[in-house]
Amino acid sequence: MRNSSSRGILDRLRAGVVQGAEGYVFELERRGYIKAGPYVPEVVLDFPDAVKELHREFLRAGSEVMVALTYYAHREKLRDVGRENDLERMNRQAVRLANEVAREGDALVAGNICNTWSYDPDNARESSHVVRAMYEEQLTWAVEEGIDFVISETNDYLGEALIALEVIQQFGLPAMVTLASVQPNTTRDGYDYVEACKRLADAGADIVGLNCDRGPETMLPIIAKIRSAVNCYVAAQPVPYKTDAQHPTFESLRTGDGQQAFPLALEPFLYNRFEMAEFARRAGAIGVNYIGICCGGAPHYVRAMAEALGKTVPASAYSPAMELHPMLGTHVEDKDQTFLADWKS
Numbered sequence: 001m002r003n004s005s006s007r008g009i010l011d012r013l014r015a016g017v018v019q020g021a022e023g024y025v026f027e028l029e030r031r032g033y034i035k036a037g038p039y040v041p042e043v044v045l046d047f048p049d050a051v052k053e054l055h056r057e058f059l060r061a062g063s064e065v066m067v068a069l070t071y072y073a074h075r076e077k078l079r080d081v082g083r084e085n086d087l088e089r090m091n092r093q094a095v096r097l098a099n100e101v102a103r104e105g106d107a108l109v110a111g112n113i114c115n116t117w118s119y120d121p122d123n124a125r126e127s128s129h130v131v132r133a134m135y136e137e138q139l140t141w142a143v144e145e146g147i148d149f150v151i152s153e154t155n156d157y158l159g160e161a162l163i164a165l166e167v168i169q170q171f172g173l174p175a176m177v178t179l180a181s182v183q184p185n186t187t188r189d190g191y192d193y194v195e196a197c198k199r200l201a202d203a204g205a206d207i208v209g210l211n212c213d214r215g216p217e218t219m220l221p222i223i224a225k226i227r228s229a230v231n232c233y234v235a236a237q238p239v240p241y242k243t244d245a246q247h248p249t250f251e252s253l254r255t256g257d258g259q260q261a262f263p264l265a266l267e268p269f270l271y272n273r274f275e276m277a278e279f280a281r282r283a284g285a286i287g288v289n290y291i292g293i294c295c296g297g298a299p300h301y302v303r304a305m306a307e308a309l310g311k312t313v314p315a316s317a318y319s320p321a322m323e324l325h326p327m328l329g330t331h332v333e334d335k336d337q338t339f340l341a342d343w344k345s
């Protein structure tokens with residue numbers, strides 16, 4: 001357990017909305033430190049300073065949780081890239097890096113586990129053992145290095161999410177369990193997303209909800225139903241992309257020539273910071289307790305979202321002051337106005 005004087009996650013949620021921030025793998029891929037395709041966070045060992053810098057940027061932008069970068073750092077995935085021998089070192093180091101930066105502010109550290117691609121509902125008994133063993137080893141290392149709670153995320157199967165929840169409970173830590181929502185209405189093992197969250201809540205999850213896959217427009221309607229269906233805390237961490245009824249997930253977005261935009265050509269669909277701030281306000285208004293962002297997320301969104309929720313964060317010191325802009329500001333001289341008119345025409 002982390003030796004921290006910070007209030008824990010449940011204390012913070014009782015007091016108000018907790019701001020989160022994720023999308024580490026996507027952002028570090030964009031920055032040239034993670035290989036798209038396998039998406040294994042080798043950066044944790046190869047360029048630890050890059051991980052710390054992104055933690056720090058999210059911390060300054062208002063994230064109250066440093067999520068240890070152990071997403072896809074499980075046995076199955078490391079085997080894919082030939083680094084199975086680095087498994088323990090990578091997991092421990094990821095938690096250490098998160099702790100180092102959390103101490104620079106007043107942030108919590110979350111251990112992170114995710115869908116394993118090993119769970120098979122048609123062979124649940126056997127595959128559950130494999131999944132459970134992966135979660136147990138990851139969380140054993142995480143707990144030894146020091147975490148405050150665990151986020152289990154992008155769960156495609158309720159069955160796998162329930163295994164994650166059980167393992168988190170074995171360690172006696174608060175559990176946030178969120179589902180992927182790639183399919184229209186149900187998990188891959190056939191549970192309506194709302195029903196799946198209800199079952200996770202009934203099984204003792206402290207926080208349930210959705211993360212990744214959907215942008216605000218297509219995630220919020222489901223989140224509102226989840227909010228009505230459960231009494232526990234609810235989390236929403238959408239991707240900052242313009243998904244809609246025809247393209248409800250970022251995997252379904254298509255570029256002008258009909259190509260799949262996911263995951264490397266999504267830029268034309270990005271929201272701006274004001275739109276993500278509006279998402280935060282709407283999520284807060286319907287009673288979402290943990291509001292964050294997933295793949296595609298970046299510090300400017302997180303700051304705008306935190307400020308929309310009434311918070312002043314370290315990076316607010318450099319929030320926009322457009323009245324001071326030489327062309328767009330209010331103090332602009334006549335000659336500049338003429339220049340601006342010429343420039344615009």
Ligand SMILES: [Zn+2]
Nearest residue numbers: 212213294295
């Ligand atoms: Zn994501």
